[in-house]
Structures are given as C-alpha cells and as structure tokens.
Amino acid sequence: xxxxxxxxxxxxxxxxxxxxxxxxxxxxxxxxxxxxxxxxxxxxxxxxxxxxxxxxxxxxxxxxxxxxxxxxxxxxxxxxxxxxxxxxxxxxxxxxxxxxxxxxxxxxxxxxxxxxxxxxxxxxxxxxxxxxxxxxxxxxxxxxxxxxxxxxxxxxxxxxxxxxxxxxxxxxxxxxxxxxxxxxxxxxxxxxxxxxxxxxxxxxxxxxxxxxxxxxxxxxxxxxxxxxxxxxxxxxxxxxxxxxxxxxxxxxxxxxxxxxxxxxxxxxxxxxxxxxxxxxxxxxxxxxxxxxxx
Numbered sequence: 001x002x003x004x005x006x007x008x009x010x011x012x013x014x015x016x017x018x019x020x021x022x023x024x025x026x027x028x029x030x031x032x033x034x035x036x037x038x039x040x041x042x043x044x045x046x047x048x049x050x051x052x053x054x055x056x057x058x059x060x061x062x063x064x065x066x067x068x069x070x071x072x073x074x075x076x077x078x079x080x081x082x083x084x085x086x087x088x089x090x091x092x093x094x095x096x097x098x099x100x101x102x103x104x105x106x107x108x109x110x111x112x113x114x115x116x117x118x119x120x121x122x123x124x125x126x127x128x129x130x131x132x133x134x135x136x137x138x139x140x141x142x143x144x145x146x147x148x149x150x151x152x153x154x155x156x157x158x159x160x161x162x163x164x165x166x167x168x169x170x171x172x173x174x175x176x177x178x179x180x181x182x183x184x185x186x187x188x189x190x191x192x193x194x195x196x197x198x199x200x201x202x203x204x205x206x207x208x209x210x211x212x213x214x215x216x217x218x219x220x221x222x223x224x225x226x227x228x229x230x231x232x233x234x235x236x237x238x239x240x241x242x243x244x245x246x247x248x249x250x251x252x253x254x255x256x257x258x259x260x261x262x263x264x265x266x267x268x269x270x271x272x273x274x275x276x277x278x279x280x281x282x283x284x285x286x287x288x289x290x291x292x293x294x
Contacts, residue, residue, distance in 0.1 A: 002126075003098070003125070003126065004030035004031065004123065004124070004125045005027070005030060005093055005096040005097075005123065005124040005125070006027070006028050006029070006030035006034065006121060006122070006123045006124075007025050007026065007027050007028070007089055007092060007093060007121060007122045007123075008025070008026045008027075008028055008034065008120070008121045009024060009025060009085070009086070009089055009120035009121055009122065010024040010025075010026075010120075011024075011079060011081065011082065011085070011108070011117065011118055011120045012024060012082050012085055013079070013082065014070075014079070014080040014081065014082050014083070015082075016082055016085075017084075020088075021082075021084070021085040021088050021089075022088070024085060025088075025089060025092065030123060030125075034121070035119070036112045038112040038113050038115075039109060039111070039112055039119060040109055040110045040111060040112065040113055041107065041109035041110070041119065041165050043113070044166075045164065045165040045166035045167070045168070046076075046109065046110045046164075046165070046166075047076075047078070047107060047108055047109030047110055047118075047119075047164065047165045048069060048072035048073055048076055048078065048107075048108050048162060048163055048164050048165065049069075049105060049106060049107045049108070049163060049164075049165055050065045050066075050068060050069045050105070050106040050163065051103055051104070051105050051106075051260050051261060052065050052090065052103065052104040052105075052106070052260060053101070053102075053103060053127065053224075053260040053261045053263070053289075054094055054097045054101065054102035054103060054104055054124070054127070055100075055101060055290055055291070055292060056099050056100065056292075057094050057095060057097045057098070057099070057102075058094065058292045059090050059091070059093075059094040059104055060227075060260065060289075060292070060293050060294075061223045061224070061226075061227055061260070061293055061294070062087060062090055062294065063087075063294070064223040064226060065106070065223055065260075066081070066083045066086055066087060066090075066106075067083075068163060068220070068221065068223065069081055069086070069106055069108065069163075070083060071161075071162070072161075072162040072163045072164065073108055075156075075159055075161060075162040076110075076159060076162055076164060078108060078110060078118060079118055081108060081120070086106065086122075089106075089122045090104060090106070090122065092122075093122050093123070093124040094124070096124055097124055100126075100127075101126070101127040101261075101290075102124055102125065102126055102127050103124070103125060103126075103127045103260075103261050104122060104123065104124045105122065105123045105124075105125075106120075106122055107119075107120065107121050107122070107123075107165070108120050109165070127261050128261070130261070130262045130263065130265070133183065133262060133265040134262070134263060134264065134265055134282070134286050135279075135282075135283075136268075137265065137266040137267060137268035137277055137282075138182075138183035138184050138257065138265045138266070138267060138268065139181070139182045139183050139184075139267075139268055139269045139272075140177065140182050140183065140184045140185060140186050140197070140257070140267055140269070140270055140271075141176075141177050141180045141182040141185055141186075141270070141271055142185070142186050142187075142188050142246060142249070142270065142271055143173050143176060143177070143185045143186070143187055143188065144187075144188055144190060145187040145188060145189060145190070145195055145218075146190060147160070147189065147190055147218070148189050148190045148191040149189050149191060149193055149216065149243065151189075151218060152216065152218040153216075158218070160218025161215075161218055161219075161220065163220055169198075170198035170199060171198070173185045173187070173198045174198055174199075182269075184197055184198070184200070184257060184265075185197060185198055186202060186249070186257075186270070188246050192245060192246050192247075193213070193243050193244060193245060193246065194213050194244040194245070194246055194248070194249060195213060195218065195219055196213065196219050196220065196222075197257050197259075199259055199262075200222070200257035200258055200259040200262065200265075201220070201222030201224065201225035201257070201258050201259065202255065202256070202257060202258075203225060203228060203255065203256045203258055204244065204248070204249070204252040204254075204255045205252060205253045205254040205255065205278070206248075206251070206252060206253055207253060208237055208238055209237070209238040209239075209240065210229070210232055210237055210238065210239045210240070211239075211240055211241070211242050211244060212225055212229075212241055213241070213242070213243070213244050214241040214242060214243055215241065222258065222259070223260060224258045224259055224260050224263065224264075224289065225258050227288075227289065227293060228256075228258055228264065228285060228288075228289070231285065231288045249270045250270060250273050250275075252275060253276055253278075254266065254267075254275065254276055254277060254278045254281070255267040255270070255275055256282065256285070258285075258289075263285075263286050263289040263290070264282055264285040264286050264289060266278070266279070266282045
C-alpha cells in the first residue's frame with residue numbers, strides 16, 4: 001500500500017500545560033518539499049529522532065520513546081520536547097495508519113542555521129516486511145566501534161548515549177556487514193566488550209538467563225528490549241544487564257537483535273560461527289511484540 005503522512009510541529013516549551021495542542025500541528029503533503037535548504041538536520045545531522053512501531057493503528061511503547069527523545073534532546077542541548085504535545089502528534093499520526101504494520105518517526109532538529117526555534121515533525125508510513133528475518137533469522141558480523149566502554153563518560157560531547165540523526169557510521173557498518181556476506185553487525189568496544197547493533201539492541205540467552213549489554217559506554221536503552229524483558233520476566237525467566245565480553249557471543253544458547261519495527265530477529269551466525277536458534281521462543285516473542293503494548 002502506497003501511503004504516507006506528515007505533520008509539522010510548532011514546538012512549545014516543556015512546561016506549557018494545556019489540553020489541546022492541535023493548533024501547533026500542520027499536516028503537509030508527505031511527497032512535497034517541506035524543509036528549508038538551511039535546515040541543519042539535513043546539512044549536519046544536527047537533531048534527534050525516534051522510530052515507533054505501529055500495529056493496526058496502535059502506536060507501540062509511546063511513553064518510553066518520548067522519554068528517550070527527551071533524553072537525547074537534553075544530551076544535544078536541544079529544547080526539551082513537551083511530551084504531551086508530542087504524544088498528541090503521535091496519536092494523530094497513528095490514526096492515519098491502516099491495519100497491519102506501520103512506522104511513525106519523530107524528528108526534532110536544531111532548525112535553520114541562525115534560526116530562533118527548532119524544527120520538528122512526525123511522519124507515518126508502511127513498515128517494511130520483516131517476515132523473513134523474524135522467521136529465518138539473520139547472520140551478523142562483529143565490528144570495532146572505535147571507542148572503549150568509558151568513552152561516553154570521558155567524552156560526553158561524542159553524544160554516544162543520544163539517538164541522533166547522524167547515522168552515517170551506522171549505515172556504513174551495515175554496508176560493511178553486507179560486503180562480508182552478513183545481514184547485520186554487532187559493534188564491539190575497542191577494549192573487547194559487546195555493545196549493540198547499528199539499529200537494534202542485542203539480547204543473549206545463557207540457559208534460562210537472558211542478558212543484554214549494560215546501557216553504558218554509549219549503548220542506547222532499547223525500548224523493545226525493555227518490553228521483551230517484561231515479557232520474559234513474566235514467564236519466569238531471569239533477565240539482566242552485564243558487561244559482555246566479545247568471547248561470550250559464541251557461547252550463547254541463543255541470541256536476538258530486537259528493535260521497534262523489525263521486532264525480534266534470531267541470530268543464526270556470528271562471524272560465520274553458527275548459533276543455536278530457538279524458533280518456538282522467537283515466534284512467541286514476536287507474537288507478543290505484535291500485540292498492542294503501551
């Protein structure tokens with residue numbers, strides 16, 4: 001289905017309270033020009049964003065996404081978004097989505113160079129078909145991210161904990177993975193610890209314990225990973241966070257990359273070394289992730 005929706009937002013300050021922010025939204029033609037040539041999001045990647053999965057017009061995990069957007073904005077010295085205003089924008093975008101899977105993107109940019117205000121907008125569009133990676137799995141390679149676990153604390157100006165529009169490195173990592181015959185990549189720190197994938201969080205299974213790399217060292221706290229952990233904990237599994245040495249990847253009893261739109265993709269091989277795949281558990285995770293969640 002070929003459809004798209006776009007909504008420009010006139011951002012208000014975080015502390016402004018009112019019931020209806022409708023007069024701050026402008027629906028625009030998603031296929032028409034809408035940004036200035038001086039827009040810093042396109043010139044410098046100077047902004048932050050979130051991607052929200054939508055199932056049958058229900059936007060998933062909106063509050064965690066908005067909270068992470070606010071966290072990224074704070075790290076980037078952008079005006080903190082008014083979360084009620086942005087929630088209303090998400091609701092408007094979700095109402096435009098048909099049955100099936102869609103994706104809503106939230107973008108907060110520094111705006112036009114020398115301009116007085118940020119630029120903000122929301123889009124909605126059909127999600128890609130991720131049936132194959134969910135059911136058949138993905139092959140990954142490990143890539144050196146080029147910094148150690150203490151880099152985020154030692155050099156906060158690197159913005160390692162923010163979800164910024166500067167995604168050139170992440171896209172280059174995916175291209176390198178494809179050149180090596182893999183589907184995706186897992187970043188490693190320069191001191192030999194597992195980080196995350198370019199666009200996903202990593203979950204490893206060791207027996208009945210599930211582990212994800214601790215959200216430090218520039219690792220984003222994944223909204224889908226948090227949701228998976230709630231589901232697993234409710235089923236009686238042990239879930240937690242840890243510093244994961246790269247050598248532990250090959251010892252895992254199962255592993256997944258999880259994200260808001262692709263959902264749970266089982267890893268079938270790391271650097272050409274095969275990993276076990278729990279197809280039944282994976283199917284259960286994706287059934288849960290495809291159910292309405294707030």
